[in-house]
Ligand code: FEO
């Protein structure tokens with residue numbers, strides 16, 4: 186065929202228009218169906234979901250959790266096993282109706298704690314589509330209470346020691362699990378993002394450590410755990426927050442395995458963990474810190490990955506770097522070493538943001554997901570938006586000048602930066618960069634806010650967030666933005682998922698989510714005939730459409746002709 190035909194084959198679907206309604210839309214010739222909604226049973230002893238009340242506190246760790254986010258599918262001896270994050274809760278939906286939005290008891294706190302974390306579940310495709318396999322030996326809930334091990338340079342540091350764990354090596358739970366990753370050896374990486382919101386002080390006058398400000402840890406919490414669970418009370422347990430903000434490794438093949446917090450990958454508001462290999466086989470993990478004016482990171486292991494060889498040290502021993510972008514389209518990975526920062530190796534892994542500031546890293550427009558192209562030596566990061574560019578970012582943060590990969594002040598639309606590692610090696614300490622796309626609105630603006638040339642009236646969107654490559658090298662882009670469809674956002678409709686071609690820059694819309702939702706997390710079935718996608722915090726009564734509570738939902742999308750998707 187011609188080059189034009191080849192380019193068209195890269196988009197084997199008819200792009201869809203925006204939507205403003207309460208459900209999911211996919212292109213003609215495709216179909217979607219819910220697979221797992223919050224409250225759905227993973228085990229036959231789980232409490233029944235009530236359309237008006239949700240689930241009771243007792244047994245909330247036996248059901249699919251709230252706010253589905255990053256996910257990965259693992260083929261384990263022919264079983265399709267999905268590990269998927271439950272980022273946070275919507276107390277006004279999850280708590281019993283009479284409770285309104287505030288926790289009023291320890292049982293309420295346990296309910297919320299059990300609806301978050303991670304689900305590992307086997308799914309299977311039957312005559313009616315994909316469904317959870319109840320009681321599969323792979324099924325597991327990891328919650329805010331699950332025991333896990335701290336490893337790497339920060340493990341055992343005095344800042345990680347608590348009355349319950351004087352050694353600083355054991356912690357309960359993983360918080361605010363946002364994006365995800367998959368290691369070359371088949372484990373799941375879940376990333377702790379806005380962990381700060383779970384901590385508060387019952388004594389609001391409690392003096393908090395200075396280092397808390399940079400992480401947004403304050404006497405007032407978001408969820409009120411500290412009122413009923415002293416572990417989250419900063420007046421009693423001031424080091425507990427230092428034990429969160431990490432990347433956690435989970436073995437999806439063993440439901441009894443203990444998750445491991447890999448402190449070597451740094452402590453910040455982790456978005457996802459995009460793994461690849463350097464030319465020599467070292468493991469490279471790209472990591473975004475989702476906050477206005479924070480940084481983009483890279484970890485490179487000391488050892489090399491060899492199939493079948495032990496992997497435990499690979500995410501414990503290595504070098505963490507932070508990105509510095511120059512205006513001329515070049516950039517450097519700055520090593521966060523004791524020499525460069527004046528901090529110990531452990532301190533760098535606990536106060537990673539401060540370490541990045543010490544070496545002069547580039548403040549970014551909220552780095553969300555990183556995706557590594559499997560067909561070219563390049564990587565992409567979604568810089569979702571930044572209403573404050575040009576100002577001091579957050580307490581203790583750096584100035585955020587306009588420029589480089591963050592070219593717009595009052596950036597409501599976001600952009601995707603791409604970098605090409607030197608020597609075609611992800612371990613290289615320098616790179617070239619460009620912008621794959623600047624989102625914008627050509628219907629409203631004629632200047633830089635119209636977006637880059639690959640944005641048009643038919644594909645516009647705002648706030649790119651989730652990103653994954655398929656094995657053909659196409660970039661799937663998910664949005665978490667403003668869905669008012671008015672003003673600056675007129676014509677952009679609900680949040681959506683698009684497909685981009687790295688070679689041509691072309692971007693087309695594949696899916697629209699229900700009003701109020703963001704689209705986040707995706708993974709393919711082993712045969713690539715299904716893509717699983719997360720619909721987080723929908724409004725209305727999605728997806729049951731029966732007048733009950735809205736339910737964050739993991740959906741399956743297939744072609745009706747049964748062909749592969751990618
Ligand atoms: Fe949980 Fe930055 O998204």
Ligand code: CA
Pocket residue numbers: 363364456553554650651665705
């Ligand atoms: Ca996100």
Ligand code: CA
Pocket residue numbers: 553569650665
């Ligand atoms: Ca987001």
Ligand code: CA
Pocket residue numbers: 272665703705721
């Ligand atoms: Ca979210």
